Amino acid sequence: MELRQLKHFLAVGEAGSITAAAKILRLTQPALSRQIKALEEEIDTALLIRGAHSIHLTPAGEILMTEARKLVKFSDTMIEKVKSTAAGEPLRVGYAPSLAAEFLSVAIGRFTQIHPRARVSLHDWSSAEMRAGLASGKLDLIVAAPCIGVPEPIRWVALRNYGWQVVMPTGHPLGKKQLISAKDLAGQRLLLFDREQYPDYWDRVTGFFRERNLQAKIAGEFDGVSSLIAALEGNMGIALLSESSRIDPSQRQRLTARPLGEGPGRIEVAAGVQADQETPLQVMAFIAELKQAAGAV
Numbered sequence: 001m002e003l004r005q006l007k008h009f010l011a012v013g014e015a016g017s018i019t020a021a022a023k024i025l026r027l028t029q030p031a032l033s034r035q036i037k038a039l040e041e042e043i044d045t046a047l048l049i050r051g052a053h054s055i056h057l058t059p060a061g062e063i064l065m066t067e068a069r070k071l072v073k074f075s076d077t078m079i080e081k082v083k084s085t086a087a088g089e090p091l092r093v094g095y096a097p098s099l100a101a102e103f104l105s106v107a108i109g110r111f112t113q114i115h116p117r118a119r120v121s122l123h124d125w126s127s128a129e130m131r132a133g134l135a136s137g138k139l140d141l142i143v144a145a146p147c148i149g150v151p152e153p154i155r156w157v158a159l160r161n162y163g164w165q166v167v168m169p170t171g172h173p174l175g176k177k178q179l180i181s182a183k184d185l186a187g188q189r190l191l192l193f194d195r196e197q198y199p200d201y202w203d204r205v206t207g208f209f210r211e212r213n214l215q216a217k218i219a220g221e222f223d224g225v226s227s228l229i230a231a232l233e234g235n236m237g238i239a240l241l242s243e244s245s246r247i248d249p250s251q252r253q254r255l256t257a258r259p260l261g262e263g264p265g266r267i268e269v270a271a272g273v274q275a276d277q278e279t280p281l282q283v284m285a286f287i288a289e290l291k292q293a294a295g296a297v
Contacts, residue, residue: 003075005039006068009047012036013065017054089115089282094123094130094142098225098245099269103160104143106293111286118282126197126223134274140283142272143290147200148265155279156270157287159294160244164263167247168238168256175256182212182262189219189237191228205240208264229255242267269294 008025012032015021022032040047047061057065095104108120125133133139134154146156166180174180174188195202209216219237222228228239233254240260244267247255271287273279 003072005035006064007072008032008035009039010065010068010072012048012055013057013061089118091118091120091141091282091286092123092133092139093120093286094125094133094139094144096127096130096144097124098242099145099162099267100143100244101246102244103290103293107286107289110293111289114289115282115285120286124224126194127200128197134272140273140280141286143269144272145200145267146270146272148204150200152272153275154272155275156272157291158268158270159290161266161268162242162244163266164240164260165243165245165257166238166260167232167241167245168258169232169235170254170256172238172256174238174258177258179261180258182208182214182260185209185216185238185240186214188216190216191220191222191231191237191239192218193228194221194223197223204264204267208240240264244269 008021008027011021011025012018015024018032018036019029022029025032036048045060046058047064049056049058093104104122112118112120123130123133123139127144130139130142130144131152131154134142142154143159146152146154166174166185168174174184177184190205192205193201208214217237220231222231225241225245229251231237232239233251240263241257243259247257271290273283273287
């Protein structure tokens, strides 16, 4: 009995006729009939009751259909595993560049030296997109900031924590200060990450202003760090960012950063995996490299 014969038998049983199954399989009707007949002769059992325009499964045919489905599924899974091993196991990582840029590349370098067949793919997504990707299985791991006080179906492994800084256009009055206080932010035009895509960031920053009765105008919401930096360079306002967000040398003439003395609490950066599933060994190994790289920064 060949796997090909079982697949063809499944097609006949599911289509309800040899003619219909032959069209799906792109075979001639006589050729498919011969294969089914050969299968019946090999196991010495009638599998089909043949009618003028349709077929019905015998009790033995019903049993073979059930067992053949299991065998074909097992075979397909086995083949995918073999192909995956030959190509290298994928590791899909979602990350926030402003939080993980300092140590992520170091971790990847170490990990791929130890696991040369692994294929690490990076996804620069918003915090909402990362959580959705992890829940749907599109991502194996995320590097982000856990939501404070909000239960999540994510198991977090702490990596590093950061303070806050105020980033502003060069020449802004606050740039004359070496350390920005909370009261210095009153009345400023704020540039924030989008509330829907970055709800954790939004809640922390707006909560910080609310708790201290600081009045400020939200001058814009942005879907990522690149668009926010462009708005800063366009002199639209100031932004509160993690101190891990570095100003590129090409931007230093246009932007200034100053530490925020009293910020919305330090930002914890962590590696997150699905809490209700067993973490694969490859993912655990990568998290270990993340912890080591983050500790060395």
